[in-house]
Amino acid sequence: MKIKKQSRHRKTLTFFTACFGFHKPYKVLCDGTFVHHLIVNRMTPADTALANILSSTVKLYTTRCVLAELKRLGKSYSEALEAAHNLIVARCEHEKCVRADLCITEVVGENNSEHFFVASQDTDLRKKLQEIPGVPLIYGLRNALFLESPSAFQKEYVKTLEERRMHMTNTEYQIFRDRAKKKLAGGEDNNSNTEITENKDAGDPIASAQAIKRSITSRNQIGIKDKPQFKRKRAKAPNPLSCKKKKSRENQNNTLKEKKGDSTVKRSRKRNRSRKGQTAAETGS
Structure with missing residues (x-):
């Protein structure tokens, strides 16, 4: 149950912070019934009890009327009165x-321009505040505190x-139309025709919007680019210094033939004979 409760509180906090601009530290406006409930159930200190719900530091407020x-x-609420005097007024x-x-x-x-969380045990007061946009509500049940989920009115308002x-x-539309006229003001005939049609259809916002669209299309036909066009990054070629050169098939075949030719051809070796015997025979004769 604690996990479901924490997730529900987290959702309500994100709703009010995103849609209505609540920020930390959160301000909590307490009435007398809520202060009395905290003291009866011994939920003190109050700022730590509320900080556990909102998961953030808290500033507690009250009013002079409270x-x-x-x-x-009377005396039955004397402790609550002492505790309320410690709060910011x-x-x-x-x-x-x-x-x-x-x-x-x-x-x-x-x-709720001050962005107050309202803590009260009064059901009628909480029903009234549910009809005001941007008012988160806190109430207590025995020794536990709860943050109310946003009402149907607050969700529809968002x-x-x-x-x-x-x-x-209407003001934004007039500003947009004036800027479009200034941009399209030039010497082209197409621009002059579009301005005439816009002046004719100034009373009808749909027709004037169509005229602005026509002027933009004519502007694109002239060759003016509305948006910058970036070049796509393409895959680059590998570094030629890091790659080996490819050998052609003809060179490979020639090298293979040369190797085979060298292996088949026999080397012719000449025998060198010594002529000592011949010279001795010549001398003896």
Whole structure:
């Protein structure tokens, strides 16, 4: 179960960090119910308990309205009040103290620009905050803490943002059209014709986009390259100095014939006779 819990928490953290820009160290905004739950279940120190869930260092925050509410609850919440005084007090613009749930919703705002994790045991407050994009929620069950998975509203909000990024806005479209006109401004007849068609179809964005496509195709016909073309690396020939020269077949055949001829031909050796006997016979006669 611990492995499943850790993997689920990891998925929710990646969702909020990737889609809403949460960064370390994480800020956790605690209300009185959550602080009281930590003290009753002896989950102290609170920063280490929350750091184990979020696998990072944590800064704990609260508000003046939360502290005032804990004062009003009496002696049963005195330990929670002492512990809450040790937390960092987040700024809330209330001259008179308001209920804790209202104060936290106003501090979070519409988009949670301060990137707060909200820790609360109040189910009604958590349901309200699930309808605000980019608000991760933490709650406790006995001696364990849990990070809620993103709600259906938050997932749909992220999907709509991704779809908007896929399409151009009106301002982006106008900037793109102006830049295309400046690039295509020249002395060619094709460019002048495309500018006339764009001016005619300025009211219709689809027709003007088609005109820009036509102008780009005409530009490519002229011979202007839109993208740099790189030469492909081809296999190089081997180093001629490291390779032996190939012998032709004719040279090989000639060398073989010479070897065979040398082996068949017999050497004629001349016998050198001594002429001493001949000279002695001549003298005796």
